[in-house]
Amino acid sequence: MILLISDLHLQEERPDITRAFLDLLATRARSAQALYILGDFFEAWIGDDAMTPYQASICQALRALSDTGTQVFLMHGNRDFLIGQAFCKAAGATLLPDPSVVELGGEPVLLMHGDSLCTRDEGYMKLRRYLRNPVSLWVLRHLPLHTRHKLARKLRSESRAQTRMKANDIVDVTPEEVPRVMQQHGVRTLVHGHTHRPAIHKLMVGDAPARRIVLGDWDRQGWALQVDEQGFQLAPFDFA
Template sequence: MNNIYFISDIHLDPSNSEVTDKFINFMLEKSSDMKELYILGDLFEFWIDDKYDIVQNNIIISTLNRISENGTKVFLTHGNRDFLIGKKFTKITNIEILPENYILNLDNTRVLITHGDLLCTDDIDYQKFRKFIRNRITLKIFNLLSNNIKTKVASYLRSKSKKITSQKPDNIMDVNHDTVLSFYKKFKTNIIIHGHTHRKNIHETQDGRENYVRYVLGDWHNAPSYIVYENRKLELLDI
């Protein structure tokens, strides 16, 4: 168990057995080689409440428990779909929640890992909504609702989001390059790994004397992929 893995945007949903099976098979296949696993957000299609969603996703919980018991350390950054994952979930899965922007040290190389939505600053409406939906007052009101109403609200927001997204220009849905450059400098790193945009790729950029690399993970519904850190090298691979 020597290698470090990164995945993002699995969007697990109890109604989609194909993606669920793909995720479970991947986890069990790689677990013997997986020293650490970093899930960079949107593990689930949506998450409204630990107590409710843990029951709905018991097979996923069991899989995460299994690899954790086998020695793999699992870390999670919240995504825009599952930012309500809380302490109950982390306790029963032994997963550690990381800050939304986290510096990982890979053999003395600083690597920034993040979900990726904070890089998409051209999507002004989304950034405003993100700030609103994560506001303490908004969350407090949401948590007072019954699980039935929470589910309906989440389904409505998801449906509305998909409709709005389909009408937006592609460039707005991608990262803002000035924002990306500012993240490199702010976090003093030359490497960023993220998901969110569902645009699997490796982007190399030069700014002055600095060379930067940005690894983008694909989503598991259309372009399932993962990154493995092996022999001091990052590789973006298809599943």
């Protein structure tokens, strides 16, 4: 059994989400071969060197799971793209590039955070290209901590304001981009998060039927995709 989750946006201000995640680690994830976290694991991450005691406790919880034999995989999201190898090593996790193709349920599956599929949001795509540039990443990681904190608050504030003002179709994936990317990677199943619109969409890639599975964000309830002998099962669960 394999579990995939995304968009927890972990932060001290949401202890209910934190408790639900730690409960998942202590229960279902212990029986899993692997746990995949597809981005926006944390609400914000300004660098491995700036890890707070709260974030360190999450790191330790992941390590405890990894030490039981469950493989842990992390992918960057738009909120936590500065997570680095130091955090992953401490957590016993493997950092996956976005996108990545892995074998799940006996087939190749494309895993993405999902923000790169939202190509109609031209302003965001331009910012994303700038922030993910290796030179920009190096500069960001070497800024003083207080500057990184200030920049992170500014980016989150602007993101919330702009999202409220944009049309729904602008902040969702571009329909034409999905089959193009799937065909490029030779897959019939895509799993991603980011949009906070959990669903399983049927589509055609070339002449073949395909599916796009969108993971849900954790807010009033949690979401997980379970892959086992029964297939791909996307379902919410209540917080304890």
